[in-house]
Amino acid sequence: MSSGLAASLAVIAALAVDAPCGTVDATPRSAEVPPLKSAYRGKFLIGTALDVPALEGRAPLDVQIATTHFDAFTCGNSMKPDFTQPEEGRFTFAQGDRMVEIAQRCGATPIGHTLVWHSQTPAWFFKGPDGLPPSRELALARMRSHIAAVVGHFRGRVKQWDVVNEAISDAPGEFLRPTPWLKAIGEEYIADAFRAAHAADPHALLIYNDYNIKRAYKRPKALRLLRSLLEQKAPIDAVGIQCHWRLDSPDLSEVEDSIQQFATLGLKVMVTELDIGVLPTRYQGADVGFRQLMTPEQRAALDPYPAGLPEPVALRQAERYRQAFEMFLRHRDVIGRVTLWGPHDGDSWLNNFPIWGRTDYPLLFDRQGCPKPAFFAVLQAGRAARRSARR
Ligand code: G3I
Numbered sequence: 001m002s003s004g005l006a007a008s009l010a011v012i013a014a015l016a017v018d019a020p021c022g023t024v025d026a027t028p029r030s031a032e033v034p035p036l037k038s039a040y041r042g043k044f045l046i047g048t049a050l051d052v053p054a055l056e057g058r059a060p061l062d063v064q065i066a067t068t069h070f071d072a073f074t075c076g077n078s079m080k081p082d083f084t085q086p087e088e089g090r091f092t093f094a095q096g097d098r099m100v101e102i103a104q105r106c107g108a109t110p111i112g113h114t115l116v117w118h119s120q121t122p123a124w125f126f127k128g129p130d131g132l133p134p135s136r137e138l139a140l141a142r143m144r145s146h147i148a149a150v151v152g153h154f155r156g157r158v159k160q161w162d163v164v165n166e167a168i169s170d171a172p173g174e175f176l177r178p179t180p181w182l183k184a185i186g187e188e189y190i191a192d193a194f195r196a197a198h199a200a201d202p203h204a205l206l207i208y209n210d211y212n213i214k215r216a217y218k219r220p221k222a223l224r225l226l227r228s229l230l231e232q233k234a235p236i237d238a239v240g241i242q243c244h245w246r247l248d249s250p251d252l253s254e255v256e257d258s259i260q261q262f263a264t265l266g267l268k269v270m271v272t273e274l275d276i277g278v279l280p281t282r283y284q285g286a287d288v289g290f291r292q293l294m295t296p297e298q299r300a301a302l303d304p305y306p307a308g309l310p311e312p313v314a315l316r317q318a319e320r321y322r323q324a325f326e327m328f329l330r331h332r333d334v335i336g337r338v339t340l341w342g343p344h345d346g347d348s349w350l351n352n353f354p355i356w357g358r359t360d361y362p363l364l365f366d367r368q369g370c371p372k373p374a375f376f377a378v379l380q381a382g383r384a385a386r387r388s389a390r391r
Contacts, residue, residue, distance in 0.1 A: 030061075030369045036069040039382030043332045045109055046382075047072030047339035049273070050102070051347060055095040061369045065343035067106040069364075072337055074111040074272070075099050076349075079158075081121040084150050088124050088142070093153050100157045111339070112154060113272075114162040114209060115147050116193045118179035119288050126180040139184035144196045151200035160337075162209040162240055162272065163197045164190050168221045170212070170287060175221055190225070191234035198235035205336075209240030209272050211286035214258035215250055222258075226265050238336065240272035244286045244350075245324075247278055247316055252327050263334040271328060273341040275348060275362035276320050276374070278313050279303065283354045292354040303358040309366070311373075317361070318373035325381040332385075344369060 040046045048070040054062035055078055066073060077083055078095035085091050096112075103110040125142055128134040134142065151161060167190055169177040176182050181189045190208075197206050208229070213222035222239065229236045239262045241255070259269050273286070280302055283292055294302050305313070328335050342348050344365035351360050364375040 029371055030065045030365055031068055033371050033375070034379060036364070036375070036379055036382070037071040039379050040338075041071075043329060043382065043385060044335050045072040045337040045339075046070055047074060047109070047111060047337055048343050049074045049076040049339065049341050049347075050099050051076035051342070052078060052095065054343075055098045055102075059347075062343045062347060063102060065365055065369055067102065067108070070108060070340075070343075071106075072109040072111055072339060073099055073103045074113045074339055076113075076342065076347075077120070079112050079150070079154075080114060080117065081125065081146060083120075085146055086122055091149055091153070093150075096154065096158075100154065104157070109160070109337075110154070110158045111337075112151070112158040112161040112204075114165040115150060115197060116143060116163065116167075116181060116189070117165040118177060118181065119166075121180075126184065133180065134184055136185055139181065140189070140192065143181065143185070143189065143193060147193060147196040148200045151197050151204065155201040156203065158201075158204060160205040160207060160238075160270070161197055161201075163206050163236075164193050165209045166211065166287075167208075168210055168213065168218060168225060170218065170285065172217075175224065187228075188232075191229055191232045194229065194234040194236050205237045205268075206235055207238045207240045207270055207272070208236055209242065209270075211242040211244055211273075212284070213239070214241050214243075214255040215284075216254060219258050219261065223261060223265070226262065226267065230265060236267065238268035238270050240270045242273040242286055242341075243271050243275075243324075244273060244341070245276045245320075246281070246284065247276065247313075247320055249284055252323055256327055256331070259331050259334060263331070268336045269331070269334050270336055271338040274324070274338060275341045275350060276317055276324075277348075277350045277360050277362045278305070278309065278317055279350070279358055279360050281354055286353075288353070290354050291356075294355045294358075302355060305361065306359045309361040309372075314361070314373045318377035321364070321374040322377035322381050325378050326385075329381060329385040340364060345372075 037046055048066050050073050053059035100110045194206055212218045262269050342363050345361045345363050346367035348362050350362050
């Protein structure tokens, strides 16, 4: 271990002071440490995702962590098409409104996620009157009216939208994912979605969001799509890189190259769904359709920390977060936001992806709301950048 790494880990470990945490009668430690958002004020927004339990008042710890440490909130699910328009013409916005209310109460920026996606979109969107796929005109009308209704409802309150999510294919040689939207409308559905979102709220910042587009295999396709949108004068403002990472992948220099290449297009870059999983997995992505099976014999190997995160692993994760945030800070002129995909480890989708029922530890706070070494690493990185900015 390099002396620099040892020194930074020593600082992080020292900061992660032991204290009674998360016990029933103790204030969660998350309320007792410096707010993360203060260390990043003036650099970029630092956000988190609030999911259904928090927005239904069943997860006060999530709201406490979010309102104390973060200044941008994304709904993990509640603004997706299956939540906002479960049946044609019937809209439900209560959870999205709740997120906006919580955000406005603490001065955080509400982020909309997502308008057009192949997943979590009710089947009715893709059924014509005869039960067959809809005509191009019908699919376009449905997409446009969904966007107009949802963006219109949150107009002036939600400041950024993931307009189209994960439209690029992972398959070698295939540019766009063959989604029902692509099949019904054609490639132009993407630019059209951005135009519809802009018409519904001209002041909202509009984002194309995807996973692994900072990876060399997918980056060229992302650059091709973004250039095409810009050439069509689609009102796109930013590219969202989701950043669902592991302890040992991806290579941060590959990410940094991508951030720089996206920036040359004149687009902002948003880190939209950052988490760093610590469990072994072969799959490196976020295609929600992927599932890795696990036999009982494999469980010990694939779910190694059911009782808690060993400190050496926590420190490795902290170092990974430190390196990531130092890299983000180097590009804070381009990066407008870094959102962690959840307030604490118990909220993470990675507990059930790509294998159901594991215990992962991908975020900055543990299941009791205690700040982990990763929290202190991110806090340190922001503070150090602040100091260097003053010099
Ligand atoms: O709402 C239903 C509930 O009624 C039902 O009882 C329950 C039964 O399991 O399921 C609930 O829906 C779940 C939904 O989260 C809301 O909790 C779905 O099963 C579950 O699959 C869904 O998982 C979400 C995942 O997207 C699937 O699309 C995760 O919470 C969410 O964090 C994750 O986020 C995505 C981003 O939107 C896009 N980028 C990738 C990222 C990770 O997949």
